[in-house]
Amino acid sequence: MPADNASRHEGSPWAPEAITRAIEPVISDAGLIVEDVTVKGGNTPTLQILVDLPSGTDAVDLDVLAEVSQQVGEVLDNGLLASSGAYELEVSSPGASRPLTQPRHFQRNVGRVIRVVSEDEDFTGTVLEADDEGIVIEPIKPAPKKGMKDKVLDPVRREYADIRRAKVDIEATAAARLAAVKDAGDAAEESMEDPAQSGLTGEEA
Known part of the structure:
Protein backbone atom coordinates (compact mmCIF):
# COMPACT_ATOMS: atom_id res chain seq x y z
CA MET A 1 0.00 0.00 0.00
CA PRO A 2 1.27 3.55 -0.64
CA ALA A 3 3.37 4.85 2.25
CA ASP A 4 1.65 8.26 2.31
CA ASN A 5 -1.74 6.56 2.49
CA ALA A 6 -0.62 4.48 5.48
CA SER A 7 1.16 7.28 7.38
CA ARG A 8 -1.67 9.79 6.93
CA HIS A 9 -4.08 7.54 8.85
CA GLU A 10 -1.61 5.96 11.27
CA GLY A 11 -3.17 5.39 14.68
CA SER A 12 -6.74 6.00 13.46
CA PRO A 13 -9.49 3.51 12.55
CA TRP A 14 -8.79 4.43 8.93
CA ALA A 15 -5.24 3.09 9.06
CA PRO A 16 -4.94 0.52 6.23
CA GLU A 17 -3.22 -1.93 8.59
CA ALA A 18 -6.10 -1.73 11.06
CA ILE A 19 -8.68 -2.20 8.31
CA THR A 20 -6.74 -5.14 6.90
CA ARG A 21 -6.68 -6.87 10.29
CA ALA A 22 -10.41 -6.30 10.74
CA ILE A 23 -11.46 -7.73 7.38
CA GLU A 24 -8.90 -10.52 6.91
CA PRO A 25 -11.06 -13.23 8.54
CA VAL A 26 -13.93 -12.52 6.13
CA ILE A 27 -11.62 -12.34 3.14
CA SER A 28 -9.83 -15.54 4.14
CA ASP A 29 -13.11 -17.44 4.64
CA ALA A 30 -13.96 -16.59 1.02
CA GLY A 31 -10.68 -18.11 -0.16
CA LEU A 32 -9.19 -14.71 -0.99
CA ILE A 33 -6.39 -12.47 0.27
CA VAL A 34 -6.21 -8.72 0.84
CA GLU A 35 -4.07 -7.25 -1.93
CA ASP A 36 -4.26 -3.58 -0.96
CA VAL A 37 -6.23 -1.09 1.13
CA THR A 38 -6.44 2.58 0.14
CA VAL A 39 -8.33 5.42 1.81
CA LYS A 40 -9.14 8.49 -0.29
CA GLY A 41 -10.13 11.58 1.68
CA GLY A 42 -12.98 14.02 1.17
CA ASN A 43 -16.24 14.94 2.85
CA THR A 44 -17.19 11.30 2.39
CA PRO A 45 -14.06 9.11 2.45
CA THR A 46 -13.74 6.31 -0.09
CA LEU A 47 -12.34 3.02 1.16
CA GLN A 48 -10.91 0.95 -1.69
CA ILE A 49 -10.09 -2.68 -0.97
CA LEU A 50 -8.42 -4.95 -3.49
CA VAL A 51 -8.79 -8.70 -3.00
CA ASP A 52 -7.40 -11.54 -5.06
CA LEU A 53 -7.06 -15.30 -5.24
CA PRO A 54 -3.86 -16.53 -3.56
CA SER A 55 -2.87 -18.74 -6.48
CA GLY A 56 -3.96 -20.10 -9.85
CA THR A 57 -4.84 -18.15 -12.97
CA ASP A 58 -8.62 -17.93 -12.59
CA ALA A 59 -10.37 -14.60 -12.13
CA VAL A 60 -12.17 -13.77 -8.90
CA ASP A 61 -15.81 -14.82 -9.23
CA LEU A 62 -18.10 -11.77 -9.39
CA ASP A 63 -20.71 -13.37 -7.13
CA VAL A 64 -18.04 -14.09 -4.52
CA LEU A 65 -16.82 -10.52 -4.84
CA ALA A 66 -20.32 -9.13 -4.26
CA GLU A 67 -20.85 -11.33 -1.20
CA VAL A 68 -17.46 -10.39 0.24
CA SER A 69 -18.20 -6.70 -0.29
CA GLN A 70 -21.41 -6.99 1.72
CA GLN A 71 -19.69 -8.92 4.52
CA VAL A 72 -16.78 -6.47 4.69
CA GLY A 73 -19.22 -3.57 4.97
CA GLU A 74 -21.05 -5.26 7.84
CA VAL A 75 -17.82 -6.05 9.69
CA LEU A 76 -16.56 -2.47 9.43
CA ASP A 77 -19.91 -0.80 10.16
CA ASN A 78 -20.40 -2.89 13.29
CA GLY A 79 -16.81 -2.70 14.44
CA LEU A 80 -13.80 -0.62 13.48
CA LEU A 81 -15.67 2.14 11.62
CA ALA A 82 -18.88 2.12 13.68
CA SER A 83 -18.29 5.70 14.85
CA SER A 84 -16.51 7.03 11.78
CA GLY A 85 -19.48 8.42 9.88
CA ALA A 86 -20.47 7.86 6.26
CA TYR A 87 -18.01 6.47 3.74
CA GLU A 88 -18.01 4.80 0.34
CA LEU A 89 -16.82 1.20 0.16
CA GLU A 90 -15.33 -0.25 -3.02
CA VAL A 91 -14.26 -3.90 -3.02
CA SER A 92 -12.75 -5.16 -6.26
CA SER A 93 -10.10 -7.44 -7.71
CA PRO A 94 -6.92 -6.15 -9.39
CA GLY A 95 -7.24 -5.45 -13.09
CA ALA A 96 -4.95 -6.88 -15.73
CA SER A 97 -3.14 -3.54 -15.92
CA ARG A 98 -1.67 -3.76 -12.42
CA PRO A 99 2.13 -3.83 -12.15
CA LEU A 100 3.55 -7.28 -11.41
CA THR A 101 5.64 -6.76 -8.28
CA GLN A 102 5.38 -10.03 -6.34
Missing part, protein backbone atom coordinates in the same frame (compact mmCIF):
# COMPACT_ATOMS: atom_id res chain seq x y z
CA PRO A 103 6.10 -13.67 -7.25
CA ARG A 104 2.39 -14.40 -6.75
CA HIS A 105 1.50 -11.81 -9.39
CA PHE A 106 3.62 -13.62 -11.97
CA GLN A 107 2.23 -17.00 -10.90
CA ARG A 108 -1.30 -15.65 -11.38
CA ASN A 109 -0.40 -14.71 -14.95
CA VAL A 110 1.13 -17.93 -16.25
CA GLY A 111 -0.03 -18.33 -19.85
CA ARG A 112 -0.38 -14.59 -20.42
CA VAL A 113 1.85 -12.27 -22.40
CA ILE A 114 3.73 -9.75 -20.28
CA ARG A 115 6.13 -6.91 -20.95
CA VAL A 116 9.38 -7.13 -19.02
CA VAL A 117 11.78 -4.25 -18.45
CA SER A 118 15.16 -4.95 -16.88
CA GLU A 119 18.49 -3.14 -16.77
CA ASP A 120 19.49 -4.56 -20.16
CA GLU A 121 16.23 -5.67 -21.80
CA ASP A 122 12.76 -4.56 -22.79
CA PHE A 123 10.67 -7.31 -24.36
CA THR A 124 7.34 -9.11 -24.34
CA GLY A 125 6.79 -12.82 -23.93
CA THR A 126 4.49 -15.55 -22.67
CA VAL A 127 4.99 -16.64 -19.07
CA LEU A 128 5.42 -20.43 -19.09
CA GLU A 129 6.39 -20.97 -15.44
CA ALA A 130 6.73 -18.87 -12.31
CA ASP A 131 8.18 -19.80 -8.93
CA ASP A 132 9.33 -17.86 -5.86
CA GLU A 133 12.59 -16.74 -7.47
CA GLY A 134 11.80 -16.03 -11.10
CA ILE A 135 9.99 -16.92 -14.31
CA VAL A 136 10.47 -18.95 -17.45
CA ILE A 137 9.29 -16.80 -20.33
CA GLU A 138 8.96 -17.37 -24.08
CA PRO A 139 10.07 -14.10 -25.72
CA ILE A 140 8.12 -12.81 -28.72
CA LYS A 141 9.98 -10.94 -31.46
CA PRO A 142 7.60 -8.53 -33.24
CA ALA A 143 7.03 -9.14 -36.94
CA PRO A 144 9.08 -6.80 -39.16
CA LYS A 145 6.07 -6.02 -41.34
CA LYS A 146 2.32 -5.79 -40.89
CA GLY A 147 0.58 -9.00 -41.87
CA MET A 148 3.53 -11.17 -40.91
CA LYS A 149 3.56 -13.37 -37.83
CA ASP A 150 5.56 -12.55 -34.72
CA LYS A 151 8.48 -14.88 -34.06
CA VAL A 152 8.41 -16.95 -30.87
CA LEU A 153 11.91 -17.41 -29.45
CA ASP A 154 13.28 -20.14 -27.19
CA PRO A 155 12.21 -19.94 -23.53
CA VAL A 156 14.56 -18.16 -21.13
CA ARG A 157 14.63 -17.76 -17.37
CA ARG A 158 14.66 -14.38 -15.69
CA GLU A 159 15.03 -13.82 -11.94
CA TYR A 160 12.75 -11.32 -10.20
CA ALA A 161 15.85 -9.54 -8.87
CA ASP A 162 16.75 -8.62 -12.45
CA ILE A 163 13.27 -7.38 -13.42
CA ARG A 164 12.71 -3.66 -12.91
CA ARG A 165 9.13 -3.50 -14.19
CA ALA A 166 6.62 -5.98 -15.55
CA LYS A 167 3.02 -5.73 -16.68
CA VAL A 168 0.50 -7.84 -18.57
CA ASP A 169 0.29 -6.89 -22.25
CA ILE A 170 -3.48 -7.07 -22.59
CA GLU A 171 -3.62 -6.68 -26.38
CA ALA A 172 -0.86 -9.22 -27.00
CA THR A 173 -2.48 -11.72 -24.63
CA ALA A 174 -5.82 -11.38 -26.44
CA ALA A 175 -4.14 -11.71 -29.84
CA ALA A 176 -2.22 -14.81 -28.72
CA ARG A 177 -5.41 -16.46 -27.50
CA LEU A 178 -7.22 -15.69 -30.75
CA ALA A 179 -4.30 -17.12 -32.71
CA ALA A 180 -4.33 -20.27 -30.58
CA VAL A 181 -8.05 -20.74 -31.19
CA LYS A 182 -7.56 -20.21 -34.93
CA ASP A 183 -4.65 -22.67 -35.06
CA ALA A 184 -6.70 -25.26 -33.19
CA GLY A 185 -9.58 -24.77 -35.61
CA ASP A 186 -7.30 -25.09 -38.63
CA ALA A 187 -5.78 -28.28 -37.20
CA ALA A 188 -9.23 -29.75 -36.61
CA GLU A 189 -10.27 -28.99 -40.19
CA GLU A 190 -7.12 -30.59 -41.57
CA SER A 191 -7.72 -33.68 -39.45
CA MET A 192 -11.27 -34.01 -40.78
CA GLU A 193 -10.09 -33.61 -44.37
CA ASP A 194 -7.29 -36.20 -44.03
CA PRO A 195 -8.66 -39.76 -43.53
CA ALA A 196 -5.27 -40.96 -42.27
CA GLN A 197 -5.24 -38.40 -39.44
CA SER A 198 -8.83 -39.15 -38.52
CA GLY A 199 -8.03 -42.83 -38.05
CA LEU A 200 -10.02 -44.01 -41.08
CA THR A 201 -8.71 -46.36 -43.72
CA GLY A 202 -9.12 -45.60 -47.38
CA GLU A 203 -12.06 -48.01 -47.64
CA GLU A 204 -13.79 -46.55 -44.56
CA ALA A 205 -13.32 -43.03 -45.90
Whole structure:
Protein backbone atom coordinates (compact mmCIF):
# COMPACT_ATOMS: atom_id res chain seq x y z
CA MET A 1 0.00 0.00 0.00
CA PRO A 2 1.27 3.55 -0.64
CA ALA A 3 3.37 4.85 2.25
CA ASP A 4 1.65 8.26 2.31
CA ASN A 5 -1.74 6.56 2.49
CA ALA A 6 -0.62 4.48 5.48
CA SER A 7 1.16 7.28 7.38
CA ARG A 8 -1.67 9.79 6.93
CA HIS A 9 -4.08 7.54 8.85
CA GLU A 10 -1.61 5.96 11.27
CA GLY A 11 -3.17 5.39 14.68
CA SER A 12 -6.74 6.00 13.46
CA PRO A 13 -9.49 3.51 12.55
CA TRP A 14 -8.79 4.43 8.93
CA ALA A 15 -5.24 3.09 9.06
CA PRO A 16 -4.94 0.52 6.23
CA GLU A 17 -3.22 -1.93 8.59
CA ALA A 18 -6.10 -1.73 11.06
CA ILE A 19 -8.68 -2.20 8.31
CA THR A 20 -6.74 -5.14 6.90
CA ARG A 21 -6.68 -6.87 10.29
CA ALA A 22 -10.41 -6.30 10.74
CA ILE A 23 -11.46 -7.73 7.38
CA GLU A 24 -8.90 -10.52 6.91
CA PRO A 25 -11.06 -13.23 8.54
CA VAL A 26 -13.93 -12.52 6.13
CA ILE A 27 -11.62 -12.34 3.14
CA SER A 28 -9.83 -15.54 4.14
CA ASP A 29 -13.11 -17.44 4.64
CA ALA A 30 -13.96 -16.59 1.02
CA GLY A 31 -10.68 -18.11 -0.16
CA LEU A 32 -9.19 -14.71 -0.99
CA ILE A 33 -6.39 -12.47 0.27
CA VAL A 34 -6.21 -8.72 0.84
CA GLU A 35 -4.07 -7.25 -1.93
CA ASP A 36 -4.26 -3.58 -0.96
CA VAL A 37 -6.23 -1.09 1.13
CA THR A 38 -6.44 2.58 0.14
CA VAL A 39 -8.33 5.42 1.81
CA LYS A 40 -9.14 8.49 -0.29
CA GLY A 41 -10.13 11.58 1.68
CA GLY A 42 -12.98 14.02 1.17
CA ASN A 43 -16.24 14.94 2.85
CA THR A 44 -17.19 11.30 2.39
CA PRO A 45 -14.06 9.11 2.45
CA THR A 46 -13.74 6.31 -0.09
CA LEU A 47 -12.34 3.02 1.16
CA GLN A 48 -10.91 0.95 -1.69
CA ILE A 49 -10.09 -2.68 -0.97
CA LEU A 50 -8.42 -4.95 -3.49
CA VAL A 51 -8.79 -8.70 -3.00
CA ASP A 52 -7.40 -11.54 -5.06
CA LEU A 53 -7.06 -15.30 -5.24
CA PRO A 54 -3.86 -16.53 -3.56
CA SER A 55 -2.87 -18.74 -6.48
CA GLY A 56 -3.96 -20.10 -9.85
CA THR A 57 -4.84 -18.15 -12.97
CA ASP A 58 -8.62 -17.93 -12.59
CA ALA A 59 -10.37 -14.60 -12.13
CA VAL A 60 -12.17 -13.77 -8.90
CA ASP A 61 -15.81 -14.82 -9.23
CA LEU A 62 -18.10 -11.77 -9.39
CA ASP A 63 -20.71 -13.37 -7.13
CA VAL A 64 -18.04 -14.09 -4.52
CA LEU A 65 -16.82 -10.52 -4.84
CA ALA A 66 -20.32 -9.13 -4.26
CA GLU A 67 -20.85 -11.33 -1.20
CA VAL A 68 -17.46 -10.39 0.24
CA SER A 69 -18.20 -6.70 -0.29
CA GLN A 70 -21.41 -6.99 1.72
CA GLN A 71 -19.69 -8.92 4.52
CA VAL A 72 -16.78 -6.47 4.69
CA GLY A 73 -19.22 -3.57 4.97
CA GLU A 74 -21.05 -5.26 7.84
CA VAL A 75 -17.82 -6.05 9.69
CA LEU A 76 -16.56 -2.47 9.43
CA ASP A 77 -19.91 -0.80 10.16
CA ASN A 78 -20.40 -2.89 13.29
CA GLY A 79 -16.81 -2.70 14.44
CA LEU A 80 -13.80 -0.62 13.48
CA LEU A 81 -15.67 2.14 11.62
CA ALA A 82 -18.88 2.12 13.68
CA SER A 83 -18.29 5.70 14.85
CA SER A 84 -16.51 7.03 11.78
CA GLY A 85 -19.48 8.42 9.88
CA ALA A 86 -20.47 7.86 6.26
CA TYR A 87 -18.01 6.47 3.74
CA GLU A 88 -18.01 4.80 0.34
CA LEU A 89 -16.82 1.20 0.16
CA GLU A 90 -15.33 -0.25 -3.02
CA VAL A 91 -14.26 -3.90 -3.02
CA SER A 92 -12.75 -5.16 -6.26
CA SER A 93 -10.10 -7.44 -7.71
CA PRO A 94 -6.92 -6.15 -9.39
CA GLY A 95 -7.24 -5.45 -13.09
CA ALA A 96 -4.95 -6.88 -15.73
CA SER A 97 -3.14 -3.54 -15.92
CA ARG A 98 -1.67 -3.76 -12.42
CA PRO A 99 2.13 -3.83 -12.15
CA LEU A 100 3.55 -7.28 -11.41
CA THR A 101 5.64 -6.76 -8.28
CA GLN A 102 5.38 -10.03 -6.34
CA PRO A 103 6.10 -13.67 -7.25
CA ARG A 104 2.39 -14.40 -6.75
CA HIS A 105 1.50 -11.81 -9.39
CA PHE A 106 3.62 -13.62 -11.97
CA GLN A 107 2.23 -17.00 -10.90
CA ARG A 108 -1.30 -15.65 -11.38
CA ASN A 109 -0.40 -14.71 -14.95
CA VAL A 110 1.13 -17.93 -16.25
CA GLY A 111 -0.03 -18.33 -19.85
CA ARG A 112 -0.38 -14.59 -20.42
CA VAL A 113 1.85 -12.27 -22.40
CA ILE A 114 3.73 -9.75 -20.28
CA ARG A 115 6.13 -6.91 -20.95
CA VAL A 116 9.38 -7.13 -19.02
CA VAL A 117 11.78 -4.25 -18.45
CA SER A 118 15.16 -4.95 -16.88
CA GLU A 119 18.49 -3.14 -16.77
CA ASP A 120 19.49 -4.56 -20.16
CA GLU A 121 16.23 -5.67 -21.80
CA ASP A 122 12.76 -4.56 -22.79
CA PHE A 123 10.67 -7.31 -24.36
CA THR A 124 7.34 -9.11 -24.34
CA GLY A 125 6.79 -12.82 -23.93
CA THR A 126 4.49 -15.55 -22.67
CA VAL A 127 4.99 -16.64 -19.07
CA LEU A 128 5.42 -20.43 -19.09
CA GLU A 129 6.39 -20.97 -15.44
CA ALA A 130 6.73 -18.87 -12.31
CA ASP A 131 8.18 -19.80 -8.93
CA ASP A 132 9.33 -17.86 -5.86
CA GLU A 133 12.59 -16.74 -7.47
CA GLY A 134 11.80 -16.03 -11.10
CA ILE A 135 9.99 -16.92 -14.31
CA VAL A 136 10.47 -18.95 -17.45
CA ILE A 137 9.29 -16.80 -20.33
CA GLU A 138 8.96 -17.37 -24.08
CA PRO A 139 10.07 -14.10 -25.72
CA ILE A 140 8.12 -12.81 -28.72
CA LYS A 141 9.98 -10.94 -31.46
CA PRO A 142 7.60 -8.53 -33.24
CA ALA A 143 7.03 -9.14 -36.94
CA PRO A 144 9.08 -6.80 -39.16
CA LYS A 145 6.07 -6.02 -41.34
CA LYS A 146 2.32 -5.79 -40.89
CA GLY A 147 0.58 -9.00 -41.87
CA MET A 148 3.53 -11.17 -40.91
CA LYS A 149 3.56 -13.37 -37.83
CA ASP A 150 5.56 -12.55 -34.72
CA LYS A 151 8.48 -14.88 -34.06
CA VAL A 152 8.41 -16.95 -30.87
CA LEU A 153 11.91 -17.41 -29.45
CA ASP A 154 13.28 -20.14 -27.19
CA PRO A 155 12.21 -19.94 -23.53
CA VAL A 156 14.56 -18.16 -21.13
CA ARG A 157 14.63 -17.76 -17.37
CA ARG A 158 14.66 -14.38 -15.69
CA GLU A 159 15.03 -13.82 -11.94
CA TYR A 160 12.75 -11.32 -10.20
CA ALA A 161 15.85 -9.54 -8.87
CA ASP A 162 16.75 -8.62 -12.45
CA ILE A 163 13.27 -7.38 -13.42
CA ARG A 164 12.71 -3.66 -12.91
CA ARG A 165 9.13 -3.50 -14.19
CA ALA A 166 6.62 -5.98 -15.55
CA LYS A 167 3.02 -5.73 -16.68
CA VAL A 168 0.50 -7.84 -18.57
CA ASP A 169 0.29 -6.89 -22.25
CA ILE A 170 -3.48 -7.07 -22.59
CA GLU A 171 -3.62 -6.68 -26.38
CA ALA A 172 -0.86 -9.22 -27.00
CA THR A 173 -2.48 -11.72 -24.63
CA ALA A 174 -5.82 -11.38 -26.44
CA ALA A 175 -4.14 -11.71 -29.84
CA ALA A 176 -2.22 -14.81 -28.72
CA ARG A 177 -5.41 -16.46 -27.50
CA LEU A 178 -7.22 -15.69 -30.75
CA ALA A 179 -4.30 -17.12 -32.71
CA ALA A 180 -4.33 -20.27 -30.58
CA VAL A 181 -8.05 -20.74 -31.19
CA LYS A 182 -7.56 -20.21 -34.93
CA ASP A 183 -4.65 -22.67 -35.06
CA ALA A 184 -6.70 -25.26 -33.19
CA GLY A 185 -9.58 -24.77 -35.61
CA ASP A 186 -7.30 -25.09 -38.63
CA ALA A 187 -5.78 -28.28 -37.20
CA ALA A 188 -9.23 -29.75 -36.61
CA GLU A 189 -10.27 -28.99 -40.19
CA GLU A 190 -7.12 -30.59 -41.57
CA SER A 191 -7.72 -33.68 -39.45
CA MET A 192 -11.27 -34.01 -40.78
CA GLU A 193 -10.09 -33.61 -44.37
CA ASP A 194 -7.29 -36.20 -44.03
CA PRO A 195 -8.66 -39.76 -43.53
CA ALA A 196 -5.27 -40.96 -42.27
CA GLN A 197 -5.24 -38.40 -39.44
CA SER A 198 -8.83 -39.15 -38.52
CA GLY A 199 -8.03 -42.83 -38.05
CA LEU A 200 -10.02 -44.01 -41.08
CA THR A 201 -8.71 -46.36 -43.72
CA GLY A 202 -9.12 -45.60 -47.38
CA GLU A 203 -12.06 -48.01 -47.64
CA GLU A 204 -13.79 -46.55 -44.56
CA ALA A 205 -13.32 -43.03 -45.90
